[in-house]
C-alpha cells in the first residue's frame with residue numbers, strides 16, 4: 067500500500083481544460099474568492115438563487131449547539147416543488163426529465179410536465195394512505211421512473227423516505243423498516259437484472275413476517291406494489307397495486323411548504339459496528355448543495371445536456387445526483403434499469419450513443435471492469451457526444467483515469483474525481499471543469515464554500531507532501547443532521563475524534579501533494595469499499611457468527627483489481643460441525659451463501675478461509691491488519707503484539723495450502 071501511495075504522489079501529469087471548455091464553463095474562479103471572503107453569505111446566495119423559497123430565510127447557519135447544525139432554518143420550501151412544478155411554471159414542462167431505458171430495450175420518455183403530474187397523483191395516493199409530515203416510508207424499487215416518483219411524492223408531503231437498495235435481503239429490509247418505524251413500504255413485483263425479472267415483493271413479505279426472534283412487523287400498514295414484470299405475487303390484505311391507486315387518485319395536488327430543517331430522508335450506511343447507521347438529511351441545505359455541486363461540477367447546461375449518473379437510487383449518489391441535484395436544476399437525464407453488460411457488454415455505450423449523453427458519472431470499479439474487456443467494445447459506438455466525465459465511490463487509479471478520459475472521453479473530456487459520502491450528502495472535493503487543471507488519481511480541491519483539511523491524530527494540519535486523516539473543518543449545508551434515533555453515536559462517530567475542535571472525521575486517510583492537491587487513500591476504520599459500496603467488517607462478521615457452523619469470524623477488505631476491495635473472511639468452524647459435516651469447500655460455500663441471504667449478494671465474501679485460530683492481541687482484539695496481509699498475498703507484518711506469535715504461520719500455511 068505504501069509504495070503504491072508513493073507512486074501515486076509522483077503523478078505529475080496535468081490536463082488543463084481546452085480553451086473552448088474554459089470559455090463556456092459554468093463554474094468561475096470568482097466562486098472560490100467569493101466563498102473565501104464570506105462563506106456563509108456565499109451559501110446564502112446559492113440557496114436563494116438555486117431554489118424557490120415559499121418563506122425566505124433570514125438566518126444562514128445556526129451552529130450554537132455543535133455538532134447539531136441548522137441551515138436556513140427560518141425559511142420554508144417544498145423540495146418536490148423545487149424539483150418539478152417550478153420548471154413547468156417557467157415554461158419548461160416539455161423538457162425531458164427522464165430518458166428511461168429498461169434492460170430489455172423498452173423505454174419511456176418522461177417530461178417535467180409528466181413527472182410533475184405523476185408525483186401529484188402519487189402524493190394524493192400516499193396522503194390517502196395516511197402519510198403526512200414526518201412519517202417514514204420505505205422504498206424498495208428497481209430503477210424505474212416510479213422510484214423517482216415515489217421519492218418525490220414522499221418529499222412533497224413533508225414525509226421522510228428510506229430507500230433500501232434492491233439488492234438487500236429480507237433481514238436488511240426488516241432492520242431498516244423497524245429502525246425507522248416505517249408506516250408504508252413501496253415496492254414492485256420485480257425488476258430486470260441480468261436478463262430476467264428478479265423478484266422484490268417476496269423479500270418485503272418475508273421481512274414483514276415473524277422472523278427469527280422477531281414477531282410480525284407492526285408499524286407498516288400498507289404495501290404499495292408497482293407492476294413491472296409478470297411475477298406472481300402473494301397478496302395480503304395490506305397490499306395495494308400502485309397503478310390501481312394512481313388511477314383512482316385526484317390529479318391536482320398543491321405543494322405545502324415545510325421548514326428548511328424538515329427531515330427529507332434517512333439512508334442506512336455501514337459503520338464500524340454491526341448495526342447500520344440511519345444517516346439523516348434535511349431539506350433546504352441538502353437541496354442547495356446538491357443543486358450547486360450538480361451545476362458547477364457537471365458544468366450543467368440544462369437546455370442542451372443529457373446527463374447520466376449510473377448509480378442506483380438505493381445509494382446516496384442516486385439520491386443526490388439522480389434525483390435531487392439534477393431535477394432541482396431542470397436537467398435531462400438517462401435512467402437505466404439494468405446491469406452494464408446485459409444483453410451485451412456494450413450496453414452502456416449503446417445507451418450513450420442512443421441518447422447522445424454529454425455528461426457521464428460512474429464508479430471506478432465499472433471503469434476497471436470495462437478496461438479489462440478492452441477498448442474494442444466502446445469503440446463500436448459513437449461516443450462523440452460525451453464532453454465531461456465524473457468518477458465517484460473510491461479512489462480512481464491513474465491508469466483507469468487515463469483510460470476513461472481517452473477511450474470514453476475521446477482524449478478531450480475533463481475527468482472530475484468527486485469525493486463525498488452518504489454523510490456529506492453532496493460533493494465536497496472535486497476539480498471544477500473548465501477551471502482546474504485535472505490530475506489523474508487525485509480528487510484535488512474542496513469545492514467553493516467547503517473547508518476540508520488533512521490532519522494528524524491531534525487534529526493539526528499536516529502540510530504539503532504529508533499524509534493524515536481527512537476532516538471537514540466547518541459545517542456545510544448538506545451535512546448529515548444526525549443518526550436516526552442515536553444522537554450519541556452521531557457525536558462519537560464523527561465529532562469526538564479531535565476533542566472539542568468540532569472537526570468532522572470522515573474516516574478516510576488522505577495526503578496532500580506538492581500542489582496541496584488531495585489524494586484519498588481509503589478508509590482508516592473497519593469499513594470496506596467493494597465496488598464503491600460501503601460494507602462493514604463487523605456487520606459481515608456478525609452474519610457469519612450467526613450461522614450454526616461458525617465459532618469465530620474475522621473479515622477484512624483485501625485489494626481486488628476490479629472491485630477495489632473484496633470481502634475476505636477467516637472463519638473458525640465449531641469442532642462438532644467439522645466432525646460431522648462435509649468438505650471444507652462445502653462449508654465455505656454455505657457460509658458465502660448465508661452472508662448473501664443475511665445482508666445481500668454484495669456482501670458475499672470472495673474468499674472464505676477455514677482456519678483454526680485468529681491472530682489476537684493480548685487484550686483479545688483481532689489484528690485484521692495481519693489477516694489483510696495474508697489475504698493480499700503479502701509477507702505478514704509485525705506480529706510482536708500478538709498473544710501467540712506462531713498463529714500467523716499456521717494461518718498462512720492453511721491459506722496457501724488451499
Ligand code: WT7
Pocket residue numbers: 335382383457458459460461462483484485486487488489509572573574586587588589595598599600
Ligand atoms: C466513502 C463513502 C459518495 C458516494 C458513494 C459512496 C469513498 C467516495 C471517493 C473518491 C476516494 C472515495 C470514501 C468515503 N469515496 N468517493 N472520489 N475518492 N474515495 O458513498 O457509501 O457513503 O462511501 O467512499 O472512502 O468515505 P458512501
